[in-house]
């Protein structure tokens with residue numbers, strides 16, 4: 290079993306080396322005998338209730354234990370939800386409207402943790418199937434530590450600007466009856482953000498318990514577009530889930546007990562001769578059941594007219610490849626909506642952090658959404674009058690298999706209705722494409738974050754660029770934590786030498802940023818796993834995506850034990866892929882989370898404005914984030930940063946790091 294199915298793009302848009310995280314589900318005979326499936330399209334799509342700020346901008350959100358029915362044929366499950374629901378209420382504010390939100394922990398310590406946590410090695414096929422696992426599935430090892438957990442919660446509003454003390458710093462979680470007071474100016478463009486738990490080390494479990502909801506910002510520009518609204522604007526919160534089973538193999542039944550079955554796997558990298566394989570990397574969670582707004586594969590009755598969908602991938606790890614199919618009578622014989630119909634009916638008008646300049650078509654082979662990514666979609670169901678349209682996750686190797694790849698179904702009324710909405714040619718006049726020259730005077734700093742897994746952890750290596758003699762002394766040598774890169778592929782120019790300065794979240798802060806500065810961050814993924822990288826505070830635009838030849842990156846051993854990694858006397862090289870700087874067409878939108886697939890380099894450019902303090906950036910695969918694939922960065926007023934000793938490198942408190950440079954200017 291592999292967890293990274295290769296996702297092929299049609300000719301001309303091939304992203305080469307592009308890995309696509311998916312379920313890779315092959316039903317075993319045991320599963321068939323047990324029939325651990327749930328009938329798709331039997332539950333109506335629920336719509337989370339909307340919560341707007343009251344007088345003075347006040348909102349109170351209570352995290353509390355509740356019962357939640359995921360599917361018609363399942364008993365109610367114990368969850369912890371914001372206002373007792375999963376997803377939580379949709380918070381809706383106007384751009385510029387102050388919101389003061391109190392996040393109140395109402396989960397008493399007497400409440401048992403609502404999620405069972407089990408570790409399951411990838412070599413056993415059961416890691417993405419229902420139940421703890423036994424026999425053929427391989428022994429799922431219960432994590433008894435999870436049973437001892439009491440509620441310890443902190444909420445982060447993903448995509449939200451504001452000072453850092455409102456941002457849900459992972460360590461600043463609170464116990465029962467604790468209140469996290471936050472204030473957001475909402476001085477940002479219309480977009481669909483979301484809120485979820487962010488507690489240090491247990492984010493993955495707390496979110497699995499049900500702690501997530503949407504946060505929608507509206508503005509005048511959006512209003513003037515007269516987009517479908519009210520019941521014609523529908524949030525779709527996607528998340529996969531798993532459940533415990535009961536009974537003997539061959540006669541097992543699903544129970545409503547939420548199950549976080551964490552796949553542990555061998556490192557997918559090729560291990561050079563003489564080097565030990567790396568085992569038990571926490572890969573991720575893959576649930577066999579897709580929920581939308583808290584229901585497993587629901588259906589939604591729609592009129593034959595335009596709708597607007599605010600789609601959020603709130604899954605822990607799963608990347609969705611969303612594709613529309615016509616439902617025919619044979620259950621497993623879905624037919625893709627033909628390209629011409631798709632082009633007529635479906636338009637993409639926005640990404641994570643706001644509206645696009647113009648409506649765009651969605652890719653015929655599926656719209657890819659990594660964890661935490663959002664899209665703003667318009668669908669004209671008059672094209673599909675009287676039909677049933679299935680949404681299927683084609684990220685899987687077996688996209689035709691129902692129900693495990695089913696996401697939801699639209700049932701389009703046969704009735705003709707009057708619809709005054711006309712798709713505008715221009716969506717957002719405020720939108721502009723960011724380039725290297727966008728920052729005033731073209732000035733911007735550079736940062737490097739290397740994603741690496743030479744040991745049994747997924748890590749972010751924070752790097753500094755070395756210069757002059759210091760760089761030269763490392764060129765062509767093997768040194769732990771030194772990565773030499775050949776960015777331009779030109780042998781006549783010098784390679785860039787990067788030195789690792791931080792790994793763990795608790796390592797010294799190294800990214801100090803002037804408030805208002807623009808910076809280009811490069812995420813260099815030297816692992817074979819895709820990592821959706823999210824930066825707090827900012828919105829950014831992706832500048833380019835390149836494929837990395839990472840054969841030069843090797844593990845470094847001491848006494849037969851892996852102690853780190855570095856480049857093997859030659860630099861890591863790159864190749865450009867396809868048109869559009871290697872980006873999918875819609876990846877030119879404003880975003881806060883970007884897919885950095887296995888062995889890829891993705892550069893993003895952002896302006897660090899809208900708040901000051903220490904923020905986090907991290908992989909949004911929640912088990913990677915908990916496994917320390919997260920680092921802090923500080924944004925300070927320029928005149929204050931002038932006073933800060935670390936910024937000038939004369940603090941001298943960090944042996945071996947005192948030569949580091951804060952950044953280079955371009």
Ligand SMILES: [Cu+2]
Nearest residue numbers: 820908910913
């Ligand atoms: Cu990751």
